[in-house]
Amino acid sequence: MTRAGFGWLRVPVGDEAVRWATRGLCRRVLFVVHNVTSATRLLDVLPLFRDDFRVQLLATCTGSSPFQGGVGELLAAVGVPVLPWEQALDTPVDLAISASLGGQLHSLRGKLAVLSHGIGYNKRLATPEAGSRKPEAGSRKPEAGSRKPEAGSRKPEAGSRKPEAGLRAFA
Amino acid sequence: MADAFVLSHPEQLDRLRAACPEAAPAAVLAGDPCFDRMLAARCHRDRFRRALGVHDGQRLVVLNSTWNPDSLFGDGGAEDLLPALLPRLVSELPLDEYRLAAVLHPNIWQGHGPGQVRAWTDRARRAGLALVDPLEGWRQAVIAADVVIGDFGSVSYYAAALGTPVLVGTASHHTLDEDSPVAAFVREAPRLDAYGPLEKQLATVIASHRPLRGPAEFTTSAPGESAALLRRAFYELAGLDEPTGPALLDPLPLPPYEPRVCTAPVRVVTRVAANGVSVTRYADPRHEPDGASGYVHTAVHEDTLDPGVLSHADVIHRQGPGDDPRLEGPEAWAVRTLARFPHCSVAAYVTGPTECVVRTRDGVTLRLTGEPGGGDPTAWVSALHGARAEGRTARELVATGLVVVTGSAAHTVSVSPPR
CATH class of the missing domain: 3.40.50 (Rossmann fold)
Incomplete structure (x- = not known):
């Protein structure tokens, strides 16, 4: 089974993307969506990259939020390539932008900017989303071998999730 | 964890420092793009x-x-x-x-x-x-x-x-x-x-x-500036020079036209006064409105959920283009509706935001035309019905027009024979 068989994109990112991409030298800006709510805030800032031929916009969904309804349709309407979360974790990007703190953001391969999706940060940590994140960790194993430099840094997920909880508590 | 932790106000930085000091160096103050889009659209x-x-x-x-x-x-x-x-x-x-x-x-x-x-x-x-x-x-x-x-x-x-x-x-x-x-x-x-x-x-x-x-x-501590602040931060992180043009968020689009359409039965109190016909309407009320000071009637949209309600409606109306080929035209529709519902005194076909065609039980067809923003044509129909109930003739109404008073607003409506 190839990665494409898991729905991985082959263009504009992917193993042989250089063969298929027309503008393959672009910097990659990845919008990390958690749910429709956080996506709307990302859509507020997506137009800041308008008219820039040096940039390829990408999107992915962490799958960590319980609110998955409408995400697929929304991203399809936005019309930028949507990477499966596993591929997003496997794909080096120049900048990842998220409007929520759930999911394994620390495992993304690139600079990370986090926005709030409401008025600033007001909530205490209520229910951890950790439970819904487990399946992802398991399904990532088959690819780990092929990504030597990053594989190591991704292991201590459980430990490195704590700062996130701290941020949400502040938030 | 993040390379940039975007905050919309320094107040958040104080709380971030207190709760998670190791995240504080990544804080970037960049306003609120959502609120900026709202601020920019207030003129609309x-x-x-x-x-x-x-x-x-x-x-x-x-x-x-x-x-x-x-x-x-x-x-x-x-x-x-x-x-x-x-x-x-x-x-x-x-x-x-x-x-x-x-x-x-x-x-x-x-x-x-x-x-x-x-x-x-x-x-x-x-x-x-x-x-x-x-x-x-x-x-x-x-x-x-x-x-x-x-x-x-x-x-x-x-x-x-x-x-x-x-x-x-x-x-x-x-x-x-x-x-x-x-x-x-x-x-x-x-x-x-x-x-x-x-x-x-x-x-x-x-x-x-x-x-x-x-x-x-x-x-936000930077109203109107989030686009510039965020683009600067994003491009710096991505290792790119910023484009030379101004950083701009999308203007909020104008939503589709969605006027209030009430298909629930409406209880109406009308009162003919010196300054016009006052109309107070309540949608699907649980209690009978206070009608002591006026004439009370029921107006019902033809598409109401329970069609049984139509049999005791004083006014029946519908909305749609007058040339809808599925219907027989406003006046013919009204004639048919009055024939079908013997209790009904007035049938009204609202053909647009400022006009409707009305037919009364006594066989008079009238056209009501108002100003844009000048109230709901179905309120004018109830005003007309209330005025007729208190003795105004169609001839008088054509001559004087109608002033329909709802709350503090008074809307002028012209009454004319159909074209």
Whole structure:
């Protein structure tokens, strides 16, 4: 089974993307969506990259939020390539932008900017989303071998999730 | 964890430092792009109001709820307010004086299903509630609002930041950081008494409104500057030179035209006075309106849910283009409707936002034409019916026209024979 068989994109990112991409030298800006709510805030800032031929916009969904309804349709309407979360974790990007703190953001391969999706940060940590994140960790194993430099840094997920909880508590 | 942790106000930096000092060096103050889009679109408030069909002199009430059991829409707070509050709002607020729209958090829509949200609000929507698109339309509705009935969610706070009166419908907010500006806002904002008289509370909060300082202060420390600040931060992180042109967010689009269409039965009180015919209409009321001072009748949309109601309607109306090939034309439709429903005194076909064709039981066909924003044609029809019931003849009305008084607004309507 190839990665494409898991729905991985082959263009504009992917193993042989250089063969298929027309503008393959672009910097990659990845919008990390958690749910429709956080996506709307990302859509507020997506137009800041308008008219820039040096940039390829990408999107992915962490799958960590319980609110998955409408995400697929929304991203399809936005019309930028949507990477499966596993591929997003496997794909080096120049900048990842998220409007929520759930999911394994620390495992993304690139600079990370986090926005709030409401008025600033007001909530205490209520229910951890950790439970819904487990399946992802398991399904990532088959690819780990092929990504030597990053594989190591991704292991201590459980430990490195704590700062996130701290941020949400502040938030 | 993040290379840039974007904050909209330095107040958040203080709390970040206290809660998570290791994250503080990544903080970037860059304002609020969502609020900036709202600020930039405020100049279009009038057209956002017209998009919701708000007439001159009418007040737009936005009912807003965030998600979670403690929210206004939630059933886990001290009380489950909404099942009683929503029907009261749609039926107790006079139809021509208030327009009601609901802005619900996307997590309500997506958590329970859009079809479920529509099912929960079916009766209210048939009485004319606008259920605002949670992604595309909510900011325009908040800008357009005269008053918001809300909770501790961001939308209510944005409304307060714009200077709009907010009545907090639920006091529960224990998911909030007590030190956050939103928690302070919920403590200070006027509270809705869900069991008290609603119209009086809304009128009072509008009349006595003094914007709270918190929301305007803490929503953003850089109003109008988020695009420039964020683009700079993003490009720096991505290792690219910024484009030379200005950084701009998209303007908020003009939402589709969605006037209030009430298919629920309406009880109407009319009174002929020196300044015109006053009309007070209530959608699907639980109690008979006080008709002591006037003539009370029932007006029903042809597409009402229970067609049995049509048999005792005094006025039956429908809306649509006059040349709809599926129907036989306004006058023929009216003749047929009067023949079908012997109790009906007036049949009216609303052909556009400012015009309708009316036929009375005594065989007179008239055309009513008003001004843009000059009220709902179905209110004019009820005014005409009320005037006829108090002895005005069609000939007099053609000669003088109609002045339809709803609340504090008076709308001039011309009455003419059909073309």
